[in-house]
Amino acid sequence: MLSLxxxxxxxxxxxxxDTPLLWVIRDTIxxxxxxxxxxxxxxxxxxxxxxxxxxxSCVTPVSSVVGKEIVxxxxxxxxLQHPVQQAWLAEDVPQCGYCQPGQIMSATALLAVxxxxxxxxxxxxxxxxxxxxxxxxxxxxxxxxAADSMAAGGRT
Amino acid sequence: MTGxxxxxxxxxxxxxxxxxxxxxxxxxxxxxxxALADGPAAPYYPSSAxxxxxxxxTVTVFVNxxxxxxxxxxxxxxxxxxxxxxxxxxxxxxxxxVAAIYNNPMSGMQMTGGSTSxxxxxxxxxxxxxxxxxxxxxxxxxxxxxxxxSCRTENGRVLHQSGKALAYGELTRQAEKLPVPAKxxxxxxxxxxxxxxxxRRLDTPVKLNGEAIFGCxxxxxxxLTALVARPPVLGGKVRSVRDAKAKVVPGVRQVVRIxxxxxxxxxxxxxxxxxxxxxxITWNEGPRATLSSETMRSDFRALAGTPGRVARKDxxxxxxxxSAGKTLSADYELPYLAHADMEPLNCVVDLRPGSCEIWTGxxxxxxNRDAAAKMAGLKPEQVKLHTTYLGGGFGRRxxxxxxxxxxxxxxxxAVRKPVQVLWTREDDMRGGYYRPLWYxxxxxxxxxxxxxxxWQHRIVGQSIMKGTFNEKRRxxxxxxxxxxxxxxxxxxxxxxxxxxxxxPEQGMxxxxxxxxxxxxxGFEVESFIDELxxxxxxxxxxxxxxxxxxxxRHRGVLDLAAQKSxxxxxxxPGRARGIAVFESYGSFVxxxxxxxxxxxxxxxxxxxxCAVDCGMTVNPAIIEAQMQGGIIFGLTAALHGAIxxxxxxxxxxxxxxxxxxxMDEMPxxxxxxxxxxxxxxxxxxxxxxxTAPALTNAIFAATGKRIRRLPVHQSALTSA
Numbered sequence: 001m002l003s004l005x006x007x008x009x010x011x012x013x014x015x016x017x018d019t020p021l022l023w024v025i026r027d028t029i030x031x032x033x034x035x036x037x038x039x040x041x042x043x044x045x046x047x048x049x050x051x052x053x054x055x056x057s058c059v060t061p062v063s064s065v066v067g068k069e070i071v072x073x074x075x076x077x078x079x080l081q082h083p084v085q086q087a088w089l090a091e092d093v094p095q096c097g098y099c100q101p102g103q104i105m106s107a108t109a110l111l112a113v114x115x116x117x118x119x120x121x122x123x124x125x126x127x128x129x130x131x132x133x134x135x136x137x138x139x140x141x142x143x144x145x146a147a148d149s150m151a152a153g154g155r156t
Numbered sequence: 157m158t159g160x161x162x163x164x165x166x167x168x169x170x171x172x173x174x175x176x177x178x179x180x181x182x183x184x185x186x187x188x189x190x191a192l193a194d195g196p197a198a199p200y201y202p203s204s205a206x207x208x209x210x211x212x213x214t215v216t217v218f219v220n221x222x223x224x225x226x227x228x229x230x231x232x233x234x235x236x237x238x239x240x241x242x243x244x245x246x247x248x249x250x251x252x253x254v255a256a257i258y259n260n261p262m263s264g265m266q267m268t269g270g271s272t273s274x275x276x277x278x279x280x281x282x283x284x285x286x287x288x289x290x291x292x293x294x295x296x297x298x299x300x301x302x303x304x305x306s307c308r309t310e311n312g313r314v315l316h317q318s319g320k321a322l323a324y325g326e327l328t329r330q331a332e333k334l335p336v337p338a339k340x341x342x343x344x345x346x347x348x349x350x351x352x353x354x355x356r357r358l359d360t361p362v363k364l365n366g367e368a369i370f371g372c373x374x375x376x377x378x379x380l381t382a383l384v385a386r387p388p389v390l391g392g393k394v395r396s397v398r399d400a401k402a403k404v405v406p407g408v409r410q411v412v413r414i415x416x417x418x419x420x421x422x423x424x425x426x427x428x429x430x431x432x433x434x435x436x437i438t439w440n441e442g443p444r445a446t447l448s449s450e451t452m453r454s455d456f457r458a459l460a461g462t463p464g465r466v467a468r469k470d471x472x473x474x475x476x477x478x479s480a481g482k483t484l485s486a487d488y489e490l491p492y493l494a495h496a497d498m499e500p501l502n503c504v505v506d507l508r509p510g511s512c513e514i515w516t517g518x519x520x521x522x523x524n525r526d527a528a529a530k531m532a533g534l535k536p537e538q539v540k541l542h543t544t545y546l547g548g549g550f551g552r553r554x555x556x557x558x559x560x561x562x563x564x565x566x567x568x569x570a571v572r573k574p575v576q577v578l579w580t581r582e583d584d585m586r587g588g589y590y591r592p593l594w595y596x597x598x599x600x601x602x603x604x605x606x607x608x609x610x611w612q613h614r615i616v617g618q619s620i621m622k623g624t625f626n627e628k629r630r631x632x633x634x635x636x637x638x639x640x641x642x643x644x645x646x647x648x649x650x651x652x653x654x655x656x657x658x659x660p661e662q663g664m665x666x667x668x669x670x671x672x673x674x675x676x677x678g679f680e681v682e683s684f685i686d687e688l689x690x691x692x693x694x695x696x697x698x699x700x701x702x703x704x705x706x707x708x709r710h711r712g713v714l715d716l717a718a719q720k721s722x723x724x725x726x727x728x729p730g731r732a733r734g735i736a737v738f739e740s741y742g743s744f745v746x747x748x749x750x751x752x753x754x755x756x757x758x759x760x761x762x763x764x765x766c767a768v769d770c771g772m773t774v775n776p777a778i779i780e781a782q783m784q785g786g787i788i789f790g791l792t793a794a795l796h797g798a799i800x801x802x803x804x805x806x807x808x809x810x811x812x813x814x815x816x817x818x819m820d821e822m823p824x825x826x827x828x829x830x831x832x833x834x835x836x837x838x839x840x841x842x843x844x845x846x847t848a849p850a851l852t853n854a855i856f857a858a859t860g861k862r863i864r865r866l867p868v869h870q871s872a873l874t875s876a
Contacts, residue, residue: 016406019426027381027424032373033366035547036425037498038581042811045498073366085364092356092777095785096225097363098370098498098547123820130811132498132548133225134788135781136822 007075017063033073044129047102054109073101087146095133213325220258224549227778239285243312271741271838295330354777389804401434456595464656471652480601492799493591499547503564517546519554556624591669642677678845713746716767721748734854736846741838743770757873769830786843794848
């Protein structure tokens with residue numbers, strides 16, 4: 001039995017220690033906002049925060065995150081109050097939407113360490129998050145927008 | 157659970173309250189004319205309604221199309237809302253169930269594809285809104301005892317000239333008792349308040365907090381998860397299986413032989429994958445075990461030297477080519493491609509005695525339901541199919557053989573418990589259906605005065621439509637119209653013209669892939685016309701323009717793209733522009749790509765300017781997004797995309813060997829709309845065809861190297 005803290009809540013999970021965090025989140029805890037797409041850390045759809053850092057949960061063994069703060073898309077803000085979600089809403093970013101939880105989690109982690117990212121910073125931080133619909137241009141705009149609103153006093 | 161959102165306890169209460177209030181307006185209309193009332197139905201799962209107006213003024217539109225990112229859960233509600241004059245803030249979309257009323261009139265089935273949603277629903281959805289509005293006005297007029305003509309509507313209310321007003325929600329109970337009007341007058345487009353205005357998508361909020369339910373997110377009580385080991389060569393069969401090691405993996409419940417392979421049924425994904433990895437299977441590989449895409453290429457090249465079935469013939473192309481003063485010929489090649497939707501395929505089945513429920517993100521509801529019913533020995537109406545959000549479609553989720561549903565049915569028939577059949581990325585990329593490999597030979601001739609007088613376009617590639625429900629409609633006189641679409645309709649003014657086709661039968665399982673035949677003909681036609689312009693010593697934009705006198709809409713987008721891109725103007729050193737124009741699905745798109753190529757041959761796309769004429773528009777913001785997305789889809793294919801086959805095995809499996817364009821490779825994309833009062837054209841696929849040729853024409857302008865085989869290979873462009 002492992003003890004996990006996800007979105008501020010403690011869970012006792014009975015899973016093999018090598019189970020990727022992604023499947024514990026989706027199948028054991030039952031939060032389905034975090035997505036599977038490649039299983040090999042190639043696309044970023046499964047991105048969550050572990051102690052504030054963007055992590056590909058599909059290749060992260062659950063045993064390595066015991067005792068750490070895990071945040072999924074559901075933990076950001078259900079009513080879309082987080083400035084990154086607000087920016088995504090304002091730019092109407094999603095198309096199919098499948099990659100967007102991962103995009104949002106990567107962008108949030110970027111803004112936490114770099115409150116005013118340049119386009120090059122965004123390329124650097126976001127190029128591991130693939131989007132087949134091609135929403136990249138609006139993602140870039142939304143990150144700049146979120147940076148502006150956070151600088152103006154929006155909460156992180 | 158509804159199809160698309162996780163229903164919380166709070167939502168159940170809301171649903172219950174609304175259901176308790178009774179249905180207030182539920183009806184359907186045949187596409188035109190005669191309308192009929194349809195008795196009350198449960199508001200959250202109507203049998204055949206497009207619209208429900210609640211007593212709380214909520215307007216629910218049951219959308220008969222699948223939302224795969226193209227924005228149809230916003231666009232179709234906009235059509236209804238425009239004519240209904242309701243408060244847009246009160247509008248929501250729900251997936252429609254499966255019923256004949258929801259069929260696509262072009263195909264006679266409930267499906268989403270062929271960029272048809274707006275084209276087929278433009279009139280019908282507006283009629284639904286207009287009919288409902290008239291009924292609400294009639295109900296208000298009756299309540300006030302006034303003439304309906306003294307009433308008007310605005311923002312969800314009926315207003316009388318005396319100043320009296322009633323909200324729609326207050327009128328629904330009376331309105332539903334009235335006959336659906338048979339005669340409708342739709343708004344003059346000049347009066348539109350919603351249509352043609354950039355409008356935020358209704359599905360955005362649930363896609364930002366994890367609430368949106370895709371097929372893989374469906375959870376049922378007692379549901380098991382299965383992965384299926386399928387043959388490494390498509391069409392192969394299990395010879396023998398040893399499953400002892402799989403069965404002892406914790407969480408594995410069952411290992412079952414099914415017609416398609418071996419299913420490992422477990423408590424969750426990870427156990428299922430571990431179990432599947434532990435299977436020891438030997439396969440009979442079947443007839444595709446010798447397939448090789450390299451061999452197919454050379455076979456196709458040989459076929460390109462012999463006449464094919466004629467798709468179009470004008471004048472005397474053979475004679476005019478033979479007697480031309482100057483001739484040119486070039487071969488173009490395009491590879492197999494995977495759809496690579498971000499959400500790998502999946503399907504949930506709950507099979508019970510006498511009934512079957514299916515949850516999946518699908519583009520082909522009728523075909524899926526009927527295939528499942530046949531397998532289960534049920535009548536189609538005993539199968540209830542719920543459409544979830546689709547994590548991408550691009551054609552793959554409209555499989556003509558319902559492959560991801562029949563696979564799940566095979567497992568469900570074996571285990572008889574609610575089961576979710578998931579595909580890994582590798583299963584998805586290797587286990588299925590591909591855009592065909594194409595080989596094309598183009599030849600042209602100029603007469604002594606330099607006029608283009610002959611054009612011949614020979615196409616070699618597998619038929620997509622053969623053996624599918626579209627065969628009768630799409631194969632005429634042995635010519636698969638989808639193979640030649642865009643080539644047969646070449647718009648350039650050329651007096652002698654031949655388009656012919658070979659459809660070799662050996663090969664892979666093939667399927668429509670965003671823009672279907674246009675995905676290759678766009679590259680071939682728009683590359684070759686560019687080659688001809690250069691051969692004639694003319695500007696590629698002006699050369700096209702001079703041959704499009706009879707095609708004003710082609711010219712319109714071509715001119716707009718050229719103008720907005722600064723065609724002919726100066727560029728930073730090393731950069732060059734390429735242009736292309738193409739019609740598909742009733743819409744016209746021109747693009748100018750701006751590229752540079754490094755000494756090592758690396759291509760950088762800096763900017764793509766896109767002009768589109770799709771007739772009257774519903775939501776320009778979604779059109780812009782679709783153009784951006786189509787261009788990225790086209791660039792991904794042109795720069796990176798190739799599925800190759802060796803010994804019957806697909807050699808790619810994941811995003812490391814089948815890469816998608818990423819943020820750092822992304823050009824700036826500018827989209828410009830032509831204002832038009834023409835009837836609406838399609839949008840979802842139309843940006844793809846001109847992208848590859850605009851790119852490779854720009855590469856030619858930058859380097860003098862003509863790319864005739866996709867994807868672009870860096871090694872072909874090194875300046876060393």
